[in-house]
Amino acid sequence: MSDYLFEAPEVFALPVAGEALGYPVRRIFCVGRNYAAHAAEMGGEVDREAPWYFTKSVAHAVLSGAEVDFPPGTENYHHEMELAFVLGASVFEATEAEAAAAIYAYGCALDMTRRDRQQDGKDNRRPWSLGKDVEGSAVFAPLTKAAEFGALAAQAIHLEVDGETRQAADLSEMVWSPTEIVMHLSRYYHLTAGDVILTGTPAGVGPVTAGQVITGGIDGLAPIRLALKVTKS
Template sequence: MPSLLFDPLPVFAIPVKGRDSGFPVRRIFCVGRNYAAHAAEMGGEVDREAPWYFTKSVAHAVISGAEVPFPAGTDNYHHEMELAFGIGAEVKDATEVEAASAIFGYGCALDMTRRDRQQDGKDNRRPWSLGKDVENSAVFARMTPAAVFGGPASQRIHLEVDGEVRQDASLAEMVWSPVELVMHLSKFYTLVPGDVVMTGTPAGVGAVQAGQEITGGIDGLDPIGLTLLSS
């Protein structure tokens, strides 16, 4: 193997509750329109035939508590509070049992979005990368092992901006459960340890400004936070 021209980026790892070792992230898959009320507020509908996805770069991931610059190129930067889960075993064309067994752990996450750039993509039938794959836009709190969390049911999911509640819903509102997502996604990709899935956001998304603090949580999981600085 030839020598490298420059040092590669360090491995991004999510801290794990009760473990000294972190969860090294390989890929980030994001689920679109997994809450009917959020789909409606965005002028769309959920696809109940099958889930669909977009991706975020691991290079754009940060850990909860980060203070990051407000991104360039947007006048409409939105918060999206989500449940994320990590894959801990290789699966392809997973059965329900295999999918459940492949989920290593769960955690709170933020999918920050340049909404104006995303809308540009929608309006012009172009990719959403400028809207979704944004620096510092994939935020992860400490992950809790699945055996400890027990899996999503009707836990509350919520988000606040400067202490004001913006999103407040239940995980029971998800159209596609994590197990169903693994079963479907593994038909198209061989999922391996280190893959992360962000499961979509409930209704109540909205714009944030430089200087504001975003906090959120899901019952039974570590809370999440992000501070936006002036760019």
């Protein structure tokens, strides 16, 4: 007999290269405006005093290769290609060494965004939830352990829509490194294994429509793919 009034959701887990077991996701944090060129194309600028964040629900996460419905309530749905990393240890008010050691693995991710609903939030000084926390909007490729990926440098990051390049940059353009992000975020949360952090997107974001296929990659990591279904009338 179940202990719950209805069926509990399954644990969402990410594949890890070389591991038979998956990485269970606990929380998803996202860094805003971590590439200066992207901040500029959005009409803003990066905050060089400290990184800032929004969140996505684990219930809205899908694995690379998924085919998802085009979301309701938007006429301007955007792709955002990102480096994600996950933690493998608990940290609070982490030192630089503790933050670096806590990073377990890296992977490609998509932060899909209802840009019009996000703009509503900006214009009215309201939260971004309708723009960012969208069903099927947090997309993750299989993870590669940090030791195997190596040091972050100028690895290329790119995204294509139906094979046409939309985003092309490199990871050295990030304002805040993963280690710096963990150091800062751990001042506000007791971070632990299961926490996933998306590090922001480079310039070149833009709209997608139903029926299109989004692909992307980062040098040294498994690629990512998302298909948007054509809604049947």
